[in-house]
Amino acid sequence: MTSLPARHQGRALPLPGTADFTNATQVFNLHAQPRPAAAVTVRSVPEVREALVLARERGMRVRVHSTGHGAGAGRPVRDGLLIRTDLRGGVRVDPERRTARVPAGTRWRAVVEAAAPHGLTAAHGSAGTVGVVGYALGGGLSPYGRIVGLAANTVRAVELLTADGRHHRVDEEHDPELFWALRGGGGGFGVVTAMDIELLPVTAVITGAAYWPEHAAERVIATWMRWAAHAPRDVTTTIRILRLPAAPEVPPELAGRTTVAVDGAVHIARPAGITVARQHADDLLRPLRAIATPVLDTWSEGTSTDVLNAHGDPHTPLPFLGDHMLLGDLDATAIDRLLDAIRNRPTSPLVVSGLRQLGGAYRAPERAGGALDRLDAAYSYAGSGPVLARAHADEIRTHCDEIRRVLQPWDTGRTVPCFVEDFTRPQRHLSAEHVLSVAQVRQRVDPEGLFRVDARSDVD
Ligand SMILES: Cc1cc2nc3c(=O)[nH]c(=O)nc-3n(C[C@H](O)[C@H](O)[C@H](O)COP(=O)(O)OP(=O)(O)OC[C@H]3O[C@@H](n4cnc5c(N)ncnc54)[C@H](O)[C@@H]3O)c2cc1C
Missing domain, CATH: 3.30.465.10 (Uridine Diphospho-n-acetylenolpyruvylglucosamine Reductase; domain 3)
Incomplete structure (x- = not known):
């Protein structure tokens, strides 16, 4: 065995109860707190090598994390070693x-x-x-x-x-x-x-999110789907039904109510493309804004960093559980069923259920692509909710199963691995x-x- 890097010299692998273990087991998904036998944060190649040597010496299996956003997808590693990668060097x-x-x-x-x-x-x-x-x-x-x-x-x-x-x-x-x-x-x-x-x-982007009240949901979704069927490639959007709680971090316009949201980005590669991009954004948003006045509308021209704020993802760790499917072309029946499945449960445990628009380059095989290089599907469905009490996990799983059942005719049976956030759910991406x-x-x-x-x- 080669010598240990200074940080590990004379020390065993960090065990539960130590600060190093706590640091290495930090995850974004608090519902999927890993409970390995040991956990180490590695900051250099020699540190990774030493962690692997120690794991092999002790007969431990190894799971690897970066941020723990996908912690729910990982299998339990109770007798094993969790390696959290946080390597130096910067971008x-x-x-x-x-x-x-x-x-x-x-x-x-x-x-x-x-x-x-x-x-x-x-x-x-x-x-x-x-x-x-x-x-x-x-x-x-x-x-x-x-x-x-x-x-x-x-x-x-x-x-x-x-x-x-x-x-x-x-x-x-x-x-x-x-x-x-x-x-x-x-x-x-x-x-x-x-x-x-x-x-x-990228020269600029047109990005943001618009949120409509629940009563407009059918018309907003139907209009979005008509647009999505012929949308240009430079626009990628998501439509979601949100049931956000009344909480300090939730915008007051969205707190404690159901809304339907369309967010995304119109990509502008060169200055000459701005006029076309404005037209593409208008083709998407004008018919939607004509249905009803959004309760909140942040779509505007901005920079590439603004795209990171459009979807309104949470910034801090939270416990969540959800489900994901890749769906084929959807019709009005599919949307009715999805809306019914969510609305028939006034206390649905899912705070977000939505469809990401695929097509365009997603369907094109990549010349030198990897094991998963294209998606033969029209939409990616994902729904998730917070697990604030033990019973919530069962409630969420039951509700996810209901949605799975109603969308079954459109389910391609395939997934994108990084959206399968629960290791008990089907993977089948290859x-x-x-x-x-x-x-x-x-x-x-x-x-x-x-x-x-x-x-x-x-x-x-
Ligand atoms: C708020 C939120 C927003 C999201 N938005 C999107 C989105 O817009 N599009 C999308 O596609 N997905 C999205 N995801 C899903 C996300 O891409 C997955 O959870 C992904 O696995 C996270 O990668 P990570 O490295 O941050 O997470 P981790 O949980 O740290 O890693 C996930 C898995 O990646 C592997 N891995 C990580 N680091 C290493 C390493 N150094 N060496 C080897 N394997 C490693 C491991 O198998 C690990 O189990 C989102 C998730 C959340 C929670």
């Missing part, structure tokens, strides 16, 4: 190559802010607090998704330590099979220490052929199954 943007090198543990806001001065942005998600690595390995649905496709397709290289403690940099030329499996394969290949991601040019190929790569790089608990099930 390095190469404006010539239009790429960014991102250490594991980096959150999307840091990438967007580093890229913005160069007129660039990334295929980030709706929240700046989400970690780049878990999101990109798990597919990644971005407010720019209809022009870039899955965020996994923007990964250009991955640096990782495999179970044998070796540090690799994999890309299209170096171990292309592992590079392929990492991008959407479901995890469980090693500890990623950094990624190179491709950036996209074809049977790809499941086999991914398993072969896992067997090669991790023959003893050190990272087995970190692999998202895709065979159930």
